[in-house]
Amino acid sequence: MADPGSELVKIIFIDADGGTRECDGEIGKSVMETAVNDLVEGIVAECGGYCSCATCHAYVDPAWMDRLPAPEMIERDMLDGLLNVRPNSRLTCQLKVTEDLDGIVFTTPASQY
Amino acid sequence: MNEPRPIAEVPSHVQTARVVDFDVYNEPGLSHEFHETWLRLAGGEVPGLVWTIRNGGHWIPTRGEDIAKIYLDHENFSSRVMQVPRERMAGNRPIPGSYDPPEQNEFRAIINPPLLPRVIQSIEPTISGLATSLVENLKGRGECDYVADFALQLPIRVFLSYAGLPESDAAHLRHLAEEKVRPTGKMDVAEVMQALRDYLVPRIEARRANPGDDLLSQLVNGRMKDRALEVDEAVRMCSQVIVAGLDTVASALSFIMLWLSKHPEVRHELASAPEKIPAAVEEFLRMFPLVAIAREVRQDYELDGQVMKKGDIVVLSTMLHGLDERIFEHPMDFDLTRRRQVNSTFGQGTHRCPGASLARTELQIALREWLARIPDFGVKPGAEVLFTGGVVATVRQLPLVWQAK
Numbered sequence: 001m002a003d004p005g006s007e008l009v010k011i012i013f014i015d016a017d018g019g020t021r022e023c024d025g026e027i028g029k030s031v032m033e034t035a036v037n038d039l040v041e042g043i044v045a046e047c048g049g050y051c052s053c054a055t056c057h058a059y060v061d062p063a064w065m066d067r068l069p070a071p072e073m074i075e076r077d078m079l080d081g082l083l084n085v086r087p088n089s090r091l092t093c094q095l096k097v098t099e100d101l102d103g104i105v106f107t108t109p110a111s112q113y
Numbered sequence: 114m115n116e117p118r119p120i121a122e123v124p125s126h127v128q129t130a131r132v133v134d135f136d137v138y139n140e141p142g143l144s145h146e147f148h149e150t151w152l153r154l155a156g157g158e159v160p161g162l163v164w165t166i167r168n169g170g171h172w173i174p175t176r177g178e179d180i181a182k183i184y185l186d187h188e189n190f191s192s193r194v195m196q197v198p199r200e201r202m203a204g205n206r207p208i209p210g211s212y213d214p215p216e217q218n219e220f221r222a223i224i225n226p227p228l229l230p231r232v233i234q235s236i237e238p239t240i241s242g243l244a245t246s247l248v249e250n251l252k253g254r255g256e257c258d259y260v261a262d263f264a265l266q267l268p269i270r271v272f273l274s275y276a277g278l279p280e281s282d283a284a285h286l287r288h289l290a291e292e293k294v295r296p297t298g299k300m301d302v303a304e305v306m307q308a309l310r311d312y313l314v315p316r317i318e319a320r321r322a323n324p325g326d327d328l329l330s331q332l333v334n335g336r337m338k339d340r341a342l343e344v345d346e347a348v349r350m351c352s353q354v355i356v357a358g359l360d361t362v363a364s365a366l367s368f369i370m371l372w373l374s375k376h377p378e379v380r381h382e383l384a385s386a387p388e389k390i391p392a393a394v395e396e397f398l399r400m401f402p403l404v405a406i407a408r409e410v411r412q413d414y415e416l417d418g419q420v421m422k423k424g425d426i427v428v429l430s431t432m433l434h435g436l437d438e439r440i441f442e443h444p445m446d447f448d449l450t451r452r453r454q455v456n457s458t459f460g461q462g463t464h465r466c467p468g469a470s471l472a473r474t475e476l477q478i479a480l481r482e483w484l485a486r487i488p489d490f491g492v493k494p495g496a497e498v499l500f501t502g503g504v505v506a507t508v509r510q511l512p513l514v515w516q517a518k
Contacts, residue, residue, distance in 0.1 A: 039452075046455055047465035048185045052221060054229065074222060081229020113230060113391070113473055 009102035013040045013058070016110035025097040031106065032056040032093035042108025049093040054078040055112040056092045057085075061105035068095060084109050121170030126422055131160050136167040136502075137197065137405045137428050143502040147368075148401065148445075151432040161417035169198025171407070171426035177437035177457070179416060180429050183408060184461035187213055190408035192464060194426055196504055197407050204302055207353040208346055214463055220350065221467065223335030223342070227328050230470045236275055240475060243270045244482040252486050255517030256493060258510050259370050264363040267479055271471070272358055277327030278316065286312065290356045295503060309352045317347050328354075358468050360505045361403060362475050367508035368401040369480065371498055372447075374491050374513065379447060384488040387481050392449050394476045400447065402431035402458040403506045431457040490515040 011025040011034050025034040035043035035056070047053035051074050060068060065088055071079065075094045079085055092106065123132055135154050142150035154163070155175040163173050174180050183190050191213050194202055202211070209220035226232070247266055251257045269283045269290075278286075289312065291297075292305045300308070320330040332354065333347040342350070373380045383390055410425045421427065434457040436444040441451065459466035466472070492498060493512035501507045 048461045050463040
């Protein structure tokens with residue numbers, strides 16, 4: 001739930017079947033938290049945001065890739081071990097919501113396991 | 114672990130209405146109705162946080178929401194104490210389970226990669242082969258003790274195969290792993306660790322001299338931020354990986370098979386539509402959590418209107434999360450249409466089980482291969498199925514019978 005007065009940006013999640021959800025992302029929170037707060041089913045986030053489960057995997061729309069900070073080693077190591085990983089794969093718990101991300105689009109994989 | 118534990122004095126900061134008498138490992142009732150007995154602790158008007166006088170005295174949060182909150186908060190809750198009473202941790206510092214960040218993160222960076230889904234997918238054929246041969250060998254007998262003959266056999270064999278160790282080591286390693294988690298009194302903690310060290314050190318050294326792509330090689334050649342692992346650290350890490358993957362999978366499988374023995378309609382559904390097994394496994398994981406693990410309060414912390422003091426111990430019951438009716442309606446019902454919500458069966462936060470992908474795969478394959486060959490089975494008439502509580506609960510025996518063709 002966003003705190004009153006906090007700044008919000010739009011974050012769009014498309015599921016593997018093409019269903020689209022437009023969520024309010026609170027600046028400073030993670031993209032994963034935005035999804036979980038809004039009950040986006042494609043993001044499981046079993047560990048709660050500690051980069052220790054890799055069940056918040058999503059594909060970032062290629063047009064937005066350059067606007068995200070590059071993944072750190074811990075995220076790269078986890079991504080390396082996932083199924084269906086692509087060049088635009090990210091772990092959404094490692095991405096902070098910022099003003100620049102207003103309108104960003106993520107597609108969630110068919111399964112997080 | 115079966116000797117009666119003395120009753121601890123209640124510290125003055127504990128509100129009287131929160132005091133209960135509940136032995137998280139040996140509460141009467143756990144042996145016959147394991148999950149139901151846990152649920153009775155959390156039922157009715159019980160506070161969200163209770164204090165039990167058993168096992169040295171400690172807190173137990175009773176709501177799934179609070180259990181998750183504490184799992185996620187390593188800054189207020191340390192993993193240094195994983196069992197109660199805290200004296201049981203003497204001389205026992207598992208890696209990475211008993212460490213906190215940032216050190217814990219460095220250990221996890223070594224353990225995570227070889228257990229991630231892509232690697233596990235690549236060993237799926239091995240797991241299927243092992244599961245198939247175990248069921249094939251049992252099929253003609255018409256009966257078995259599912260725990261000893263299948264559930265404990267599969268994970269140790271999977272581990273040995275992935276670790277590049279001979280199958281003939283299964284009995285020895287299982288014996289040591291069991292002594293470590295459920296001491297029989299024949300060996301003390303130091304003796305068990307020494308025996309594990311004697312087994313592991315030469316194998317670690319061989320893999321350091323000549324690394325392969327097996328699990329053990331990957332673990333023992335892992336690096337901390339700016340140094341190699343010490344041999345003792347490698348031993349403790351390998352020991353925890355071995356121990357953590359045996360009882361957990363064996364118990365989960367045994368609880369599931371016991372439930373399936375009483376639910377022929379679900380058994381038949383899964384046998385005829387094996388594509389439903391992964392979703393069924395998720396629901397079973399929610400219904401049959403097994404772990405009661407401790408944390409130590411790092412600084413005074415208020416929960417449910419009660420201050421827990423620095424140094425107090427909290428036991429997190431994963432049973433009370435997956436079966437919390439405030440979160441999961443009719444929690445004891447098997448329901449594949451539930452909206453997915455995270456539970457704590459694999460823990461949460463920085464210690465969330467790194468072997469979850471392997472565990473899920475083993476459970477799915479074990480059910481699929483068994484149901485394909487023995488879709489109908491029941492508990493042997495007259496047999497009593499008993500459980501043992503602990504950090505990881507276990508099913509002592511599960512005598513199953515079926516029509517041998």
